Amino acid sequence: MKNNKLVIITPCYNEEEIIEYSIEQLLLVLNIMIDDELISHNSKICFVNDGSSDKTKKIVEKYCKNSKIALIDLSRNYGQQCAILAGVNSVDADIYVTIDADLQDDPMLIIDMVKKYLEGYDIVYGCRKKRDTDSFFKKNTALLFYKFMNLIGINIRQNHSEFRLMNRLAVEKLKEYKEKTIFLRGIVQNLGLKSCNLYYDGLERFAGKTKYSGFKLLELAWSAITSFSLLPLRLITVIGLFTSFISLIVMVYAIVSYIKHYSIPGWTSIIMAVAFFSGIIIMSLGIIGEYLSKVLIEVKNRPLYQIKQTVNLGERV
Ligand code: UDP
Numbered sequence: 001m002k003n004n005k006l007v008i009i010t011p012c013y014n015e016e017e018i019i020e021y022s023i024e025q026l027l028l029v030l031n032i033m034i035d036d037e038l039i040s041h042n043s044k045i046c047f048v049n050d051g052s053s054d055k056t057k058k059i060v061e062k063y064c065k066n067s068k069i070a071l072i073d074l075s076r077n078y079g080q081q082c083a084i085l086a087g088v089n090s091v092d093a094d095i096y097v098t099i100d101a102d103l104q105d106d107p108m109l110i111i112d113m114v115k116k117y118l119e120g121y122d123i124v125y126g127c128r129k130k131r132d133t134d135s136f137f138k139k140n141t142a143l144l145f146y147k148f149m150n151l152i153g154i155n156i157r158q159n160h161s162e163f164r165l166m167n168r169l170a171v172e173k174l175k176e177y178k179e180k181t182i183f184l185r186g187i188v189q190n191l192g193l194k195s196c197n198l199y200y201d202g203l204e205r206f207a208g209k210t211k212y213s214g215f216k217l218l219e220l221a222w223s224a225i226t227s228f229s230l231l232p233l234r235l236i237t238v239i240g241l242f243t244s245f246i247s248l249i250v251m252v253y254a255i256v257s258y259i260k261h262y263s264i265p266g267w268t269s270i271i272m273a274v275a276f277f278s279g280i281i282i283m284s285l286g287i288i289g290e291y292l293s294k295v296l297i298e299v300k301n302r303p304l305y306q307i308k309q310t311v312n313l314g315e316r317v
């Protein structure tokens with residue numbers, strides 16, 4: 001069987017409660033596919049330990065006796081996006097599947113994903129049918145996020161997180177994206193290759209806690225917006241035009257008051273104007289600063305992650 005080496009890439013951060021179960025489940029799925037001759041015998045599952053401070057690494061290392069289990073140990077916590085990228089960039093495969101370690105995404109769907117790959121698709125997106133298992137907060141913030149992204153013209157696949165299959169071509173194209181603030185979902189969609197969606201029931205996390213706090217989610221959403229939209233910058237121009245129009249009216253009023261010897265110059269109106277305009281100026285500067293900081297990050301061109309150690313990885317790329 002040629003061109004069918006699959007590597008499942010799983011980022012893990014403090015997942016000691018769940019990782020053994022995940023390894024067993026993913027191995028099961030991998031073996032089913034090998035037995036059915038859907039994928040080649042040298043297929044693997046690669047766990048990327050994203051600087052866990054618990055026993056996650058130890059547990060994965062124990063399983064590395066099995067050559068189908070590989071480990072990439074990052075030197076510290078870099079975040080899920082970088083951990084996935086570390087996996088994708090470090091292993092050589094024909095088929096890459098990324099899936100979270102908590103298996104909230106249905107691992108059995110990987111079999112259908114691989115079948116779609118064999119039909120000739122470059123990318124297969126795993127999408128949740130509904131988000132019943134998510135908390136009220138997560139469900140609604142996600143909905144708001146999709147709505148807002150659509151509104152500003154960024155097309156994001158609904159209810160798709162990081163569970164997807166990419167073929168060699170898609171990964172080669174992905175590697176051409178050199179940006180440092182990464183929003184994988186956006187970039188992969190940007191590749192524009194032949195793709196399809198597969199739907200599954202999202203499951204509840206049965207052990208361990210979510211690693212995405214409100215703040216981290218907000219950071220990801222902001223990274224998505226500033227990576228894919230220039231709208232905030234353009235908004236400054238619109239706000240600038242609007243405030244100029246208002247100040248024109250204020251100026252006319254001031255001149256008329258002066259000519260007609262109306263009231264004493266009003267303290268309140270001055271204060272209000274100062275407050276209003278300084279608010280807008282500061283906000284605009286803030287938005288410019290956001291983009292400027294991204295330019296700075298790109299210019300620095302720092303590596304996205306550092307690998308400390310690898311086990312069973314085979315051929316490195
Ligand atoms: N994760 C990671 N680094 C981080 C945060 C999360 O590698 O800094 C991994 C985590 O172990 C899991 C996946 O990313 O495999 C998704 O995280 P989580 O399940 O906490 O997110 P949620 O499903 O709640 O959005």
Ligand code: MG
Pocket residue numbers: 100102104205210
């Ligand atoms: Mg999860």
